[in-house]
Amino acid sequence: MTDHATPDTLSGDETIVRPEFDAPPGDPLALLREWLEGATAAGAREPLSASLATAGPTVTGGPSLPSTRIILVKNVDEVGLVFGTSASSRKGRDLAGTPYGALGFYWRETMQQLRVEGPVRRLDAEESAALFADRPRAAQATTAASRQGLPLDDEAELVAAAMALDESVGEIPRPDDWAAYRLEPTAIEFWQGRANRLHRRLAYLRTNLTSPWTHARLQP
Template sequence: MTTPAIPVIPSALADLRKSYERAELNESASHALPLQQFEQWLQEAISAQVPEPNAMTLATVGSDLRPSTRVVLIKDCDARGIVWYTNYDSRKGRELAGNPFAALQFHWVELERVVRIEGVVERVSDSESDAYFKSRPLDSRIGAWASPQSQVISGRGVLVANAAKYGAQFLLNPPRPPHWGGFLLRPQAWEFWQGRKSRLHDRLHYCQDGDAWVRERLAP
């Protein structure tokens, strides 16, 4: 029996480089409040039509102290923080139930920008989750019932059968599943990264000092 060859990473991979020269980020031109800076950058990402500007990486830590990440979609942001929706019984939901500290990251490659946010997570109210759930397309609402997220299933047929089952049961008005709803991350720290030439990137860090935000520059 022949042992399959192990793919070798091309040596050119180590030579992949990009010079970041699109923009700059300095203290005088940035907002004093991190939420305002985030809203400006998010709107600029939307206006630039970057792919999925609302996509963010969510990092959580389980009871085994091992971190895990996945991509979720921001659905709201206000003075409270950042909101997204998911299955509470999923791995991320279970990990947040045991350890509410989490981190988010937006990476807008085309704009050479990264935003990192760290804070404490809590569930949004049932009324807020209900309102958002009703705004979703019908197939997405059925999907929330059909998918036992993060659980092992025997095949895709399980999802198809579940979708057919709940579609027939609820028709055009599926209620919000009790295991599905919103999370809110209340930021305790923000970082805004702007790529710059020669790897001398701009990094502005905001941290809480009582009710105020302190803005600092970090070395790249």
């Protein structure tokens, strides 16, 4: 006999009251920061981890194709969301050719999802250096020793090089191609899940970075 029972795919706390769905505020970036802080306070695991989607050409020079990976958002300010990566990595190359990205956050504990889309800008050397300096030393060492995305010939050699940098004296220099990036949103969606699939959705849009935000409730 075939089991048609619905799998338990949404198991967080759906009793949390979200007044913004009934009275949307004017500034979605402030609300985004509020959601991030709330997820952290609620004990969501790795609340700043997000899926970053970019688009770039195939190795054969064909049409642009999407790719996605999990990154750590390091800062959310009044302008956008900041993260760091190697400019020579696939996402760095994608963003150089198509400077636009989409971020997706999901917190199972609170049944919340955030979708953020917009242009992505590489920040200057000073801002990149500050972000690199804020990383754990072991992460700095790995970044300096590795050539992200290139074939790995000798794992033991890479590990030894990273450990030597980690145990060295003084600051670890930031690689020239490692940079900070900021996604400046033109679209933000706030999603609150419900087990019966009557999800609550609130979407904000603006045509460019200087135009006013508009918002609308969306059907599940």
